[in-house]
Amino acid sequence: MATLGPESARPALGSSPSVQTHLGSANLPPNRGLERALEEAAASGVLNLSSRKLKEFPRTAANHDLTDTVEADLSKNRLTDVPSEVCHLVALETLNLYHNCIRTIPDSVISLQSLTSVNLSRNQLGSLPACLCGLPLRVLNASNNKLVSLPETIGQLHSLMELDISCNEITALPRHIGRLKALRELNVRRNLLCVLPEDLADLPLVKFDFSCNKVSTIPVCYRKMKQLQSLQLENNPLQSPPAQICIKGKVHIFKYLSIEACLLIPLPFSLIIHTPVIVD
Numbered sequence: 001m002a003t004l005g006p007e008s009a010r011p012a013l014g015s016s017p018s019v020q021t022h023l024g025s026a027n028l029p030p031n032r033g034l035e036r037a038l039e040e041a042a043a044s045g046v047l048n049l050s051s052r053k054l055k056e057f058p059r060t061a062a063n064h065d066l067t068d069t070v071e072a073d074l075s076k077n078r079l080t081d082v083p084s085e086v087c088h089l090v091a092l093e094t095l096n097l098y099h100n101c102i103r104t105i106p107d108s109v110i111s112l113q114s115l116t117s118v119n120l121s122r123n124q125l126g127s128l129p130a131c132l133c134g135l136p137l138r139v140l141n142a143s144n145n146k147l148v149s150l151p152e153t154i155g156q157l158h159s160l161m162e163l164d165i166s167c168n169e170i171t172a173l174p175r176h177i178g179r180l181k182a183l184r185e186l187n188v189r190r191n192l193l194c195v196l197p198e199d200l201a202d203l204p205l206v207k208f209d210f211s212c213n214k215v216s217t218i219p220v221c222y223r224k225m226k227q228l229q230s231l232q233l234e235n236n237p238l239q240s241p242p243a244q245i246c247i248k249g250k251v252h253i254f255k256y257l258s259i260e261a262c263l264l265i266p267l268p269f270s271l272i273i274h275t276p277v278i279v280d
Contacts, residue, residue, distance in 0.1 A: 057083035155179030223257040
């Protein structure tokens with residue numbers, strides 16, 4: 001039986017560029033891909049270190065000027081903390097830490113005063129620090145963690161437009177959440193909420209998802225949510241409105257709330273006094 005020799009094992013001329021690139025990269029040092037990412041970040045301002053099995057920030061990053069980095073992607077690694085080096089990237093606008101093993105956020109994150117979007121989803125966070133609310137965030141994703149509450153200072157995020165805290169263990173929303181006057185999208189799906197704050201009715205919400213909680217009553221003031229386009233509420237033990245109303249959709253839910261609101265309006269005292277009593 002014939003066997004392939006060294007010559008016949010080589011790729012033929014004209015083979016696909018992807019094969020040639022793969023063979024070429026095999027001759028590079030093991031960390032060359034990492035170094036190339038750091039070089040590109042220094043040139044472009046975009047740092048992509050996703051899916052590299054990192055347990056810490058690359059030490060060789062000190063050899064590159066990353067001070068102008070505006071976007072950093074460290075998702076899908078093995079980080080247990082937010083690297084201190086990241087908190088020195090003061091020009092950072094977008095930070096992606098999705099799918100790591102991060103347990104805490106350091107107070108030094110307050111130095112990121114240009115940060116408008118942060119993705120902390122799929123980590124092991126038990127809480128969010130108050131200092132996080134001192135940033136100019138527009139998007140905050142802290143879904144799929146182990147959060148049991150939100151900081152009371154959440155109301156300081158005056159520019160926040162999207163908040164995703166789904167798939168946690170939150171039992172109540174802080175009262176100051178009603179101060180998020182720019183909030184357009186709120187996702188609290190799959191938590192342990194029993195009560196919805198009435199203050200949410202004053203927010204310009206377009207999307208609101210509180211499905212898979214323990215909510216039994218929708219506040220009647222929610223009928224004022226005129227900008228709301230998407231309302232997800234399935235898998236709650238709702239009694240008011242009842243399930244047969246909820247399954248019909250937002251329009252019927254708001255009609256029910258409007259009727260309930262009318263029933264709650266007391267009669268003027270003068271009418272009560274002058275109402276004739278008919279005696280048989």
